[in-house]
Amino acid sequence: xxxxxxxxxxxxxxxxxxxxxxxxxxxxxxxxxxxxxxxxxxxxxxxxxxxxxxxxxxxxxxxxxxxxxxxxxxxxxxxxxxxxxxxxxxxxxxxxxxxxxxxxxxxxxxxxxxxxxxxxxxxxxxxxxxxxxxxxxxxxxxxxxxxxxxxxxxxxxxxxxxxxxxxxxxxxxxxxxxxxxxxxxxxxxxxxxxxxxxxxxxxxxxxxxxxxxxxxxxxxxxxxxxxxxxxxxxxxxxxxxxxxxxxxxxxxxxxxxxxxxxxxxxxxxxxxxxxxxxxxxxxxxxxxxxxxxxxxxxxxxxxxxxxxxxx
Numbered sequence: 001x002x003x004x005x006x007x008x009x010x011x012x013x014x015x016x017x018x019x020x021x022x023x024x025x026x027x028x029x030x031x032x033x034x035x036x037x038x039x040x041x042x043x044x045x046x047x048x049x050x051x052x053x054x055x056x057x058x059x060x061x062x063x064x065x066x067x068x069x070x071x072x073x074x075x076x077x078x079x080x081x082x083x084x085x086x087x088x089x090x091x092x093x094x095x096x097x098x099x100x101x102x103x104x105x106x107x108x109x110x111x112x113x114x115x116x117x118x119x120x121x122x123x124x125x126x127x128x129x130x131x132x133x134x135x136x137x138x139x140x141x142x143x144x145x146x147x148x149x150x151x152x153x154x155x156x157x158x159x160x161x162x163x164x165x166x167x168x169x170x171x172x173x174x175x176x177x178x179x180x181x182x183x184x185x186x187x188x189x190x191x192x193x194x195x196x197x198x199x200x201x202x203x204x205x206x207x208x209x210x211x212x213x214x215x216x217x218x219x220x221x222x223x224x225x226x227x228x229x230x231x232x233x234x235x236x237x238x239x240x241x242x243x244x245x246x247x248x249x250x251x252x253x254x255x256x257x258x259x260x261x262x263x264x265x266x267x268x269x270x271x272x273x274x275x276x277x278x279x280x281x282x283x284x285x286x287x288x289x290x291x292x293x294x295x296x297x298x299x300x301x302x303x304x305x306x307x308x309x310x311x
Contacts, residue, residue, distance in 0.1 A: 005085035009078035010095040011043040015201035023101040039064040041081030057307040065307035072301040080300040099157040107159035119158035125196035145225040230280040
């Protein structure tokens with residue numbers, strides 16, 4: 001009898017945690033040959049989420065709960081929860097129900113057929129066309145410049161065999177980009193497409209900063225192409241600057257009295273080159289920040305309490 005751990009990270013999801021638990025339990029009641037446990041990792045919620053999780057754990061021993069000592073962010077907490085899974089496989093399922101729990105049955109079927117990694121991909125989503133277009137453009141861009149072949153439209157929702165989890169554990173990344181690491185370990189992924197529905201309860205915790213953080217983490221973790229582009233653009237702009245300077249010098253020598261350069265081209269050129277420099281300095285800072293995070297080697301999270309882990 002195989003055992004599966006469903007891992008659900010949550011932060012201020014008091015309206016969803018009970019429902020995602022009920023739907024997950026209903027799905028596994030239809031799957032033969034496996035047992036399961038549901039692990040919730042709470043990232044220091046400020047609403048009633050911890051209370052609800054305590055009540056669920058008291059009512060069902062299959063519900064495991066990790067309560068973090070503080071909010072450790074949207075990257076580290078889910079990954080830590082995944083590494084704490086004790087089953088023969090783990091399924092990462094978010095609490096907002098935008099990843100359909102019923103898809104877990106298809107994941108388990110592929111796993112029984114020998115797949116080590118089964119991922120859900122969302123080629124379509126019930127969100128604004130502009131936002132979805134931006135996401136697709138980002139996925140395509142990162143896929144093209146990455147050192148490894150990344151899975152497009154993959155957010156982490158999927159099944160991870162114990163062998164995959166152990167490989168992820170060996171990487172020991174203090175700020176992991178899960179979508180890239182699953183490609184780094186090299187296991188062939190079975191892709192299961194689905195349409196991502198809109199959130200029905202509560203509000204999303206993803207703001208501009210969290211989306212930007214994920215986007216830059218994906219780039220800095222798996223590609224050095226931006227740094228090389230910065231070098232090439234620097235060479236190109238230096239050549240353009242030299243060419244423009246020589247052109248102005250020739251024009252001034254030929255038309256000394258008539259040719260007047262004025263201050264506008266100087267100001268425009270200064271602001272242009274300053275903006276380019278600031279952009280690439282910021283890009284370089286992202287890589288330096290990623291290096292600093294790895295060097296400091298802080299723990300993914302610090303746990304405040306565990307529930308139902310005694311058995």
